[in-house]
Amino acid sequence: MTTVHRPSWLTPPPSDGPRHTLHIVSGKGGTGKTTIAGSLACALATDGRRVLLCEVEGRDAISQLFNTDSLRNRGERRLIKTPDGGTVYGLAMDPENALMEYLETFYHLGLAGKALDRFGVVDFATSIAPGLQDVLLTGKVYEVARRLIKGLPNAYDAVVLDAPPTGRIAKFLNVHDAVADLAKVGPIRGQADSINAVLHSEHTVVHLVTLLEDMPITETVEAIDDLTPTKIELGAVIANMITPTSLDQDQLALAAEHRLPIAVPGLSDVANKALADEFAVDAQRMLAEHQRRLRLQQLDRPLVQVDLDPFGIEVESLFGIAATLQDQLADEVRA
Ligand SMILES: Nc1ncnc2c1ncn2[C@@H]1O[C@H](COP(=O)(O)OP(=O)(O)O)[C@@H](O)[C@H]1O
Ligand SMILES: [Mg+2]
Known part of the structure; x- marks a missing residue:
């Protein structure tokens, strides 16, 4: 392992600035x-x-x-x-x-x-x-x-x-x-x-x-x-x-299994069904993202989320x- 010699000119970052420079x-x-x-x-x-x-x-x-x-x-x-x-x-x-x-x-x-x-x-x-x-x-x-x-x-x-x-x-x-x-x-x-x-x-x-x-x-x-x-x-x-989603895990799980009732007023049953199918696919993906987020949380580092x-x-x-x-x-x- 390399030993790092700390030169005398290397002072810590100023206390009024960002934590790391x-x-x-x-x-x-x-x-x-x-x-x-x-x-x-x-x-x-x-x-x-x-x-x-x-x-x-x-x-x-x-x-x-x-x-x-x-x-x-x-x-x-x-x-x-x-x-x-x-x-x-x-x-x-x-x-x-x-x-x-x-x-x-x-x-x-x-x-x-x-x-x-x-x-x-x-x-x-x-x-x-x-x-x-x-x-x-x-x-x-x-x-x-x-x-x-x-x-x-x-x-x-x-x-x-x-x-x-x-x-x-x-x-x-x-x-x-x-x-x-x-x-x-x-x-x-x-x-x-x-x-x-x-x-x-x-x-x-x-x-x-x-x-x-x-x-x-x-x-x-x-x-x-x-x-x-x-x-x-x-x-x-x-x-x-x-x-980004405003749905919680339970709602996503329901949607992924086609069990979240979707009834947009004015749309036919067929159109509502198509919408629910499409949404189920998105919900499955978002659930998978959630699982992977858990994997990242286990890394024990600050986890930042950007939409x-x-x-x-x-x-x-x-x-x-x-x-x-x-x-x-x-x-x-x-x-
Ligand atoms: N948060 C975001 N939302 C939407 N598009 C994004 C976001 N972050 C990056 N992108 C897009 O993804 C593509 C790859 O991003 P880039 O910063 O060039 O990645 P890298 O430097 O890792 O190759 C670019 O088209 C960028 O505009
Ligand atoms: Mg790049």
């Missing part, structure tokens, strides 16, 4: 990782706070979510002012760009580096130094987080990372393992030590987004198993896209989800 959001692809990360950034951005939302997969997902110009190669840019009086900024880190920059700086590859195609760069770097890409990406996140910790100018009050999916998250955060083959001493090792210290400090927390479906729940359980030995703090499990928005996600919906997060994660967000 670095929020890492993972989840199976398609569960709403990017949507929840964006909403969490909005939830944290209250009262003049500045929050940075970062992505690392080179997909330009943040600009799509906030309906703004591409963030590619643009550095940190202001995305939006929140109704609670804070500001969310965005940063899109590109894995290939991070490698190119690194190769140019340390290997003076210049034109030769540029001549490698996208896959060539990745292949080249992966063969000289497996894990280098993850080190570089976590390194960028760390550089931003460090401004706050060290009280440097341009600091953010919190950083939210739209992180790699659950299958890769433990490896991504395990900077030390990645760097062990790479460097025993020197600047890369020094940076990895510092990143590791921040990841293991009270600044950092990992949240996992899931759906109330079997596969994403299994991946959530596996991610918790993978992350527990790393000793990086686990935060909430966020169950997204839940079908499915039937109209899809617009920028305004992020503020709605942010309000839900402020409500259900009040301790985390300290609005």
